[in-house]
Amino acid sequence: FLATTIAQATARSLFPIPGPVQLNCPFSEPFFSDEKATALPYVPTNYFFPKQTLENPEKWAEEFGKIEKGVIILGGDANAPEAKALSEKLGWPIFPDIISSYRELRDDRTISHYHHILKSLELKTDVVLHLGGPIVSKILLQWMIKAPRLIHVAEHPKRCDPHHSVTDRIICTPNTFCQQLAGLISQKEESWFAMWKDLSTRAKEQCAFSPLSEPGVIQWAQKMATPGTALFFGNSMPIRDADMFFFPTSPCGPIFANRGLSGIDGNIATVAGIAHHMPVIAIMGDQTALHDLNSLAQLKKTNYPVKLIIINNGGGGIFSFVAIGKRKDVLDPYFAAAHDRTFAHAAPMFDLSYSTELEQDADVIEVFTNREENLMLHQQFDEIMKTSLQEIVKI
Ligand SMILES: Cc1ncc(C[n+]2csc(CCOP(=O)(O)OP(=O)(O)O)c2C)c(N)n1
Incomplete structure (x- = not known):
């Protein structure tokens, strides 16, 4: 049962839509036994996938x-x-x-x-x-x-x-x-x-940001990217900023994100999973990191190092970009879930080194930004970009 189930799960994780597979393992009562389990002969199934071709x-x-x-x-x-x-x-x-x-x-x-x-x-x-x-x-x-x-x-x-x-x-x-x-x-x-x-x-030419800004952190990662290091971009603004601003100048390692799942849950756990195979630079927001805080314990157990960069803008910065962003009275308490926590204590709790400097060699690096300034930065950038590109089209 186990061998063929694992073989099938592995196959399902690769085809037709690659992704995680959940296995439910019900334990039978009384949940524990001193009796030695006997290994039965097993034959896992080998799977071969079709390569779909175009008929005409x-x-x-x-x-x-x-x-x-x-x-x-x-x-x-x-x-x-x-x-x-x-x-x-x-x-x-x-x-x-x-x-x-x-x-x-x-x-x-x-x-x-x-x-x-x-x-x-x-x-x-x-x-x-x-x-x-x-x-x-x-x-x-x-x-x-x-x-x-x-x-x-x-x-x-x-x-x-x-x-x-x-x-x-x-x-x-x-x-x-x-x-x-x-x-x-x-x-x-x-x-x-x-x-x-x-x-x-x-x-x-227009994309140059201070490393202390949110797009600037993405551009910093672009500089650090090497073929042997994976990159992970958390949900919300990090993946969107990466889509807009992450363009390495030479081939880089694989890029991961948790797209298509429910959202900001399990991002740190995902990073830990990747780090069993290769080093990872991960960038995520404070809410995303808070949501999966207990997975910080996993980062000590990986085969390869993780650099976890948390962009702390004191809540869900993405909501400043949508229509509700104008209603500050409901935005902060109900959407951004504004807070003033930092990860300075959370990292050492899990034996992880901590810094607030991007250039430092630490397990967890916390970069502090401001949600309103980040919105303005994106808006001003869009205006400058528009003017600059419209000039070319006129030429
Ligand atoms: C499990 C789950 N709960 C709630 C949401 C809704 N949600 C989308 S983005 C977001 C805020 C994320 O904030 P943060 O990680 O700080 O990133 P920022 O928006 O500042 O870039 C929330 C709560 C979600 N996607 N998934």
């Missing part, structure tokens, strides 16, 4: 070959390095979501700052090719659903279409899809791609 790639290649203005969006867990070959052939840019496993590659087909471009300018595309799972950027989601054609490719049949806008749903492994098509399409010209690249280069 020629039809799609012919259609795509006629379209000049298209974009390739790599969503969560898209894991499609072959998108590069397809992008090169079609002359379509790639917008890689923070957890698409593509941003880590840092290749020249990437339009890193797509979020800022779409927020600043009114650009239109004829086709969106969305590979893999959901995306973090709401701005990108609102933009892509306006495209006359929205093609979603994933290897499972699950719907990932919150606005009911998908026009074509293709069940196929995204990487195989790109590989099959790229081989059939002849080289197209690059002016559409070049426009996106120019805009992205200009957008990048």
Whole structure:
């Protein structure tokens, strides 16, 4: 029972949608026995997964070959390095979501700052090719659903279409899809791609923040990223800021986040799990860290070191960005759950070293920010970005 159940759970964690699997283990009464358990002979099942292929790639290649203005969006867990070959052939840019496993590659087909471009300018595309799972950027989601054609490719049949806008749903492994098509399409010209690249280069020039600000912490992590270290971005603003501002200049380690689960729970436990396999730099908000405080005990037991950076803005800073942010009377007590706690005592309670300096070598680093200033910083940044990108379009 145990061997085949574990084999099945492992298989389910990999296919069709990679992710955690919960096993419920009911213990039979009286819960404890002195009797020695006897190991029975066991045979675990070996699983082999299908690689979904495209039935009629020629039809799609012919259609795509006629379209000049298209974009390739790599969503969560898209894991499609072959998108590069397809992008090169079609002359379509790639917008890689923070957890698409593509941003880590840092290749020249990437339009890193797509979020800022779409927020600043009114650009239109004829086709969106969305590979893999959901995306973090709401701005990108609102933009892509306006495209006359929205093609979603994933290897499972699950719907990932919150606005009911998908026009074509293709069940196929995204990487195989790109590989099959790229081989059939002849080289197209690059002016559409070049426009996106120019805009992205200009957008990048605007992204410089103090390391004491929330986006600045993300940019600090960008500097520290190495191929052998994983990155984890907590829910709420850290994952959103990472989606907007985390663009390593050379290939980096895998990027993790708890997307699609209920939310801010279990973030520290997730980091501990990753650190059984490789070192981790983790960034999360104070509420997220408080919600999973007892998992700090796990950080002492990992095979590899963890640097846990807690951005403490005294509550849920994300709520300042939504409509309720204007109602300070209800915002602080009921949404932000404002507090003035620090982690200075929590870290040593679990034998973890603690600092408030990013550059220090400590297990837990707490960076203090301010929710209102953070909102203003983002708003001012958006304005500067808009002006700067609009200048280019006028030229
Ligand atoms: C288990 C759970 N409870 C509540 C929420 C709602 N929620 C979303 S973001 C957030 C605030 C998170 O605050 P923090 O970790 O400090 O990050 P910040 O917003 O400051 O970036 C809350 C409570 C959730 N996502 N999950």
